[in-house]
Structures are given as structure tokens and as C-alpha cells.
Amino acid sequence: MNEILPGVFHWVTVHDHINMLVSSYYLDGPEGAAVIDPRIPDEGVEWFAGRNPPAHVFLTNRHHYRHSGEFVKAFGCRVWCHGDGLHEFTHGEEVAAFESGRPLPGGVEVVEIGSICPDEVALHIPWARAVSLADGLVRSGFDGPLGFVPDFLMGDDAEDVKRGLYESFERLLDIEFDHLLFAHGAPWVGGGREALRAFVGSRPEE
Numbered sequence: 001m002n003e004i005l006p007g008v009f010h011w012v013t014v015h016d017h018i019n020m021l022v023s024s025y026y027l028d029g030p031e032g033a034a035v036i037d038p039r040i041p042d043e044g045v046e047w048f049a050g051r052n053p054p055a056h057v058f059l060t061n062r063h064h065y066r067h068s069g070e071f072v073k074a075f076g077c078r079v080w081c082h083g084d085g086l087h088e089f090t091h092g093e094e095v096a097a098f099e100s101g102r103p104l105p106g107g108v109e110v111v112e113i114g115s116i117c118p119d120e121v122a123l124h125i126p127w128a129r130a131v132s133l134a135d136g137l138v139r140s141g142f143d144g145p146l147g148f149v150p151d152f153l154m155g156d157d158a159e160d161v162k163r164g165l166y167e168s169f170e171r172l173l174d175i176e177f178d179h180l181l182f183a184h185g186a187p188w189v190g191g192g193r194e195a196l197r198a199f200v201g202s203r204p205e206e
Contacts, residue, residue, distance in 0.1 A: 001026075001041050005179060008128050010187050011041040015066075021142050024066070025181055028052050029127050031106045036123065036132050037064035037183045038071055045074040056080060056105050059095075060134030060183055061120045062088040069093065080104060085119030111172060115164030116154060122172055130179040131172065131192070136165045137199075139185025146199040149184070166203045173197055 001011045009026040025036040026048075034056040041047055048054065053075045057068045062085030071077045072094070081089075083097035098104055100112035100121060109124040116136045123132040140147045148165070151158035173196060180192035188195055 001043055001047055004187050004189050005128050005130065008125075008130060008179075008181075010181070012186075013039040013041065015039070020184070022066075022184060023182055023186065025132065025187075026054065027106070027108075027125060027128070029106050029125070032056070034058055034106055034108070035071060035077070036060065036181070037066060037134075038068060039066045040070055045070065048075070058104060058108060058123055058132075059085070060123060060132055061085060061117055063117075064134065064183055065089070065093065065095075082110070082119035082121050085117075109175075111175065113165070113168045113172075115161050115168060116149075124175055124177065125181075128179065129177050130181055131175065131177045132181040132183075134183050137169065137180075137182070137196075139182055139188070142184075143186040146188075146195060162203075166200055169196055169200050173200065 001009055004010045007028040011024055012021050015022045024038045027034045033052040033054045035054045036058045037060055054077055057071055057077045057079040059081040062081050068079045079095045080098050081095050086097055089095045098110055100110050103109055111122040111124055113120040113122050113136050120134050120136050137146055138149055154161040177193050180188040
């Protein structure tokens with residue numbers, strides 16, 4: 001568990017279903033605490049004892065429910081997902097819907113990404129000058145350059161999905177931020193907006 005920015009903690013676990021490293025985040029902000037795409041850290045939920053307990057769980061897409069249920073049990077968190085992803089939760093999970101363009105608790109802003117799946121969003125955390133991303137953008141080798149997931153994970157027309165993602169990330173550049181928080185990859189602390197701009201600028205010509 002590492003504090004990568006004031007009030008922003010990052011941890012890594014091995015996802016048992018995909019057998020890959022994934023990232024989760026704890027936000028201890030000026031208007032309360034939350035976790036993003038959480039799995040239980042190696043330290044257990046006990047790590048949060050004596051800290052500001054998370055009141056909310058934010059999912060960057062429906063596939064990132066992960067260990068949210070454990071956080072609900074431990075802290076009574078409210079879980080939030082884009083409304084287009086609520087059909088995923090058919091086993092009694094209590095998940096509240098959010099919409100793009102409407103703020104979440106704590107002032108977190110929801111930015112529509114889509115393309116790779118209808119409920120794909122970015123979460124802008126103004127007080128941390130950070131943006132949290134789901135599956136549309138990853139870091140190669142976990143801590144390498146920015147990239148996309150393999151084509152076979154993008155559906156029948158991977159190139160069309162990529163075009164849509166490039167367009168979404170170009171719009172994302174209108175927001176002021178410095179850091180990128182990845183669900184699949186290490187956080188990019190400092191220079192994140194410039195890195196994203198370079199990635200968007202490297203798109204192949206049609």
C-alpha cells in the first residue's frame with residue numbers, strides 16, 4: 001500500500017480470474033474517503049482501521065466490482081457503477097447508478113469513454129489532479145508505455161473500438177490533470193496529461 005499522491009493510495013494484487021496484476025486505489029479526500037476498483041490489499045481491510053473509512057466504491061466499469069462486496073461488509077460502502085453496466089449485477093449486489101457528466105460524492109467527476117463497453121468511464125478527481133481509467137487504456141507490461149488491451153478483447157471490430165477510444169481520450173485532454181490511475185497498470189504520477197496527449201497524437205492515420 002503506497003501513498004502515491006497526498007491522500008491517494010495505490011495497491012497491487014493478482015486477480016485470481018485473469019491471473020494478472022491489477023491496481024486499486026483509496027482516496028482520502030477533503031470531502032470523504034472512497035475506493036476505486038477495489039480488491040482486498042495484502043494488508044487486509046484492517047489496513048483501513050484508524051483511517052478515514054471509505055464510504056463509497058467507484059467502479060470505472062462493471063467488470064471491476066472485484067472485492068467491492070467485502071468493502072460493503074466491512075464499512076457499509078455504497079457501490080457506484082455507470083447505469084449501462086447494472087445488468088451485470090444479478091447475484092444480490094447492491095449497486096447504485098451514476099451518469100456521465102454528473103458528479104459523484106466527494107466531487108469526483110464522471111467522464112464518458114464508452115467504445116470498448118457502454119459503461120466505460122474515466123473518473124476525474126479534481127483535488128488530486130488525477131484521472132482514473134478502466135480497460136480502454138492500460139500500461140504495457142504493467143509499468144511500461146500506454147497501450148490498448150489485445151484486439152481479441154475488443155470484440156469483432158477492434159479497429160473501430162480503438163478509433164472510438166482515441167476520440168474519447170482526445171476529449172479527455174480538455175480536462176486539467178497531472179496523473180493517470182490505471183486499473184490495469186501502475187499509476188503514471190506526473191506528466192500524465194502529456195503522456196496521454198502523445199498517445200493520442202500517435203494514432204495511425206486512416
